[in-house]
Amino acid sequence: MSPRRAKAVGGRVGDDPATALREHLIDATEGLLTGASIAAITTRDIARAAGVSDGVLYNYFDDKTALILAALVRRYRRLARRFHDALPQAGTATVEENLVAMTGGLLEVLTEALPTIAGLLTEPALLHRLIDAIHRDELSPQLMEARIGDYMRDEQRLGRLPAATDVTAAGTLLMGAVVVLALGRQFGPAPSAVSPSEAVRPTVATVLRGLAQER
Numbered sequence: 001m002s003p004r005r006a007k008a009v010g011g012r013v014g015d016d017p018a019t020a021l022r023e024h025l026i027d028a029t030e031g032l033l034t035g036a037s038i039a040a041i042t043t044r045d046i047a048r049a050a051g052v053s054d055g056v057l058y059n060y061f062d063d064k065t066a067l068i069l070a071a072l073v074r075r076y077r078r079l080a081r082r083f084h085d086a087l088p089q090a091g092t093a094t095v096e097e098n099l100v101a102m103t104g105g106l107l108e109v110l111t112e113a114l115p116t117i118a119g120l121l122t123e124p125a126l127l128h129r130l131i132d133a134i135h136r137d138e139l140s141p142q143l144m145e146a147r148i149g150d151y152m153r154d155e156q157r158l159g160r161l162p163a164a165t166d167v168t169a170a171g172t173l174l175m176g177a178v179v180v181l182a183l184g185r186q187f188g189p190a191p192s193a194v195s196p197s198e199a200v201r202p203t204v205a206t207v208l209r210g211l212a213q214e215r
Helices: 017-035 043-050 054-059 064-085 095-119 124-135 141-157 167-187 196-212
Strands: none
Touching: 017 043, 017 054, 017 064, 043 054, 043 064, 064 095, 064 124, 064 141, 095 141, 095 167, 095 196, 124 141, 141 167, 167 196
């Protein structure tokens, strides 16, 4: 089946047929990730969801794993982009409110990402490929943490944080708290009714009180 004959992507606009069909296969695979375990997804499942013949995906991906990886990376990039697009600027609002917004955004991203990570524990090869792929991405996890440090350095230059503040250590403390909170929210005994921002607020306030002692 050539890209031109793939009726499943007839409504896509703006891409050449090959690109459109490749993206359509990723769309279909990402939809399956929501409702089934990764290990249970078959090539035939993907083909049926995409409305194409079983062999079409091999025209665009080396194997099923490569296609699933592409869908997982796309999902990660959507979460990461949402975080980066919402970052506050130094000098606006208050330092506490800005750090609450940043760490709350990270908590939201991590809480949504954890089920995927958990689902990959039985697929270690795919998990390692995903970790490698997202750490090479322009929106990598390390960049998220770095943005917190960059923000705090900007606030130091504006005089809103003590010049002696070890922003790397402060960022690590905040990131560690986010990880613990995300694990509790995703795998705790009951869903949390507290918003991400309110969940991180006590930790942010505690860190800032400690930094205030450095003045």
